[in-house]
Amino acid sequence: MVKNINGDIYSDLITVARPEAFWSGGERSLSAIRYIVIHGTATTNIVGAYSTWLKSRNNQTSANYLVTDNDIMGCVGENFIAWHSGGTGAITNANSIGIEHINSSIGNYNDASTYLFSNQTLENGARLTAEICKRLGLKPDRSTIKMHREVSATACPQTLNIDDYVRRVQKYYNGTQSAATQTQQQSTKTQSGGLLPMEFTFQVSGDKAYDPRTVYYANSARGIYRGLTDIDEWNVIKNIYKDSTGRDMPHYKWDAKAPWYVRAIVGMQLKKI
Numbered sequence: 001m002v003k004n005i006n007g008d009i010y011s012d013l014i015t016v017a018r019p020e021a022f023w024s025g026g027e028r029s030l031s032a033i034r035y036i037v038i039h040g041t042a043t044t045n046i047v048g049a050y051s052t053w054l055k056s057r058n059n060q061t062s063a064n065y066l067v068t069d070n071d072i073m074g075c076v077g078e079n080f081i082a083w084h085s086g087g088t089g090a091i092t093n094a095n096s097i098g099i100e101h102i103n104s105s106i107g108n109y110n111d112a113s114t115y116l117f118s119n120q121t122l123e124n125g126a127r128l129t130a131e132i133c134k135r136l137g138l139k140p141d142r143s144t145i146k147m148h149r150e151v152s153a154t155a156c157p158q159t160l161n162i163d164d165y166v167r168r169v170q171k172y173y174n175g176t177q178s179a180a181t182q183t184q185q186q187s188t189k190t191q192s193g194g195l196l197p198m199e200f201t202f203q204v205s206g207d208k209a210y211d212p213r214t215v216y217y218a219n220s221a222r223g224i225y226r227g228l229t230d231i232d233e234w235n236v237i238k239n240i241y242k243d244s245t246g247r248d249m250p251h252y253k254w255d256a257k258a259p260w261y262v263r264a265i266v267g268m269q270l271k272k273i
């Protein structure tokens with residue numbers, strides 16, 4: 001199953017679809033996809049990782065997915081070519097999906113051999129890779145799953161043990177428990193360090209553009225937010241969300257100076273309607 005977010009086709013395992021415009025080499029058919037290329041970001045700065053792919057920065061790099069401990073993030077739809085591998089041989093951006101994994105250095109920042117992946121990030125990436133293999137009819141083995149450095153000259157994905165990664169993929173591919181169910185259980189995010197869910201409400205103090213007494217509803221997938229008129233409207237929205245997701249809709253209270261405020265309103269470029 002897939003999710004269509006404003007024309008971007010993603011695995012339904014995604015917990016977040018980034019609304020920013022990322023670099024892309026144009027549209028393609030999903031049937032063109034033959035390979036999945038595994039990457040490491042060489043940083044745990046999630047916003048920093050995907051911000052380098054912004055079209056406005058013109059770095060000409062991007063990835064289809066970014067995987068963290070807590071999220072499987074859709075960045076460039078599978079139906080668009082992400083610029084992640086630089087391949088000129090059999091494996092190219094046009095015939096592959098690029099999955100970036102957050103990782104961190106435990107030693108010399110400039111030494112790729114010190115960058116380690118967390119177990120949870122590897123599990124999330126493997127689950128996503130298994131779902132893609134199943135859905136696109138690709139073999140969940142080394143004929144499909146490639147390291148970036150097998151495609152072009154790079155240290156990426158640093159210390160990743162590809163055989164271990166493929167074993168994890170096969171565990172999900174052959175597993176009886178639905179991968180979608182597992183992600184659903186851990187997809188709810190909270191205030192610190194995580195990323196915003198697609199729907200939430202918030203209040204802002206310390207910014208003249210917002211009435212601090214007003215509760216605003218935001219839909220980050222649609223890139224919009226609006227002020228709610230009264231408590232009844234808020235309750236209706238909360239009830240619909242709970243009925244459809246089984247969870248409480250997150251509500252945030254931000255000071256205009258807080259980093260979360262900047263990420264939500266400026267970083268996500270939400271438009272008031």
Ligand SMILES: [Zn+2]
Pocket residue numbers: 038039040084148154156157
């Ligand atoms: Zn890479």
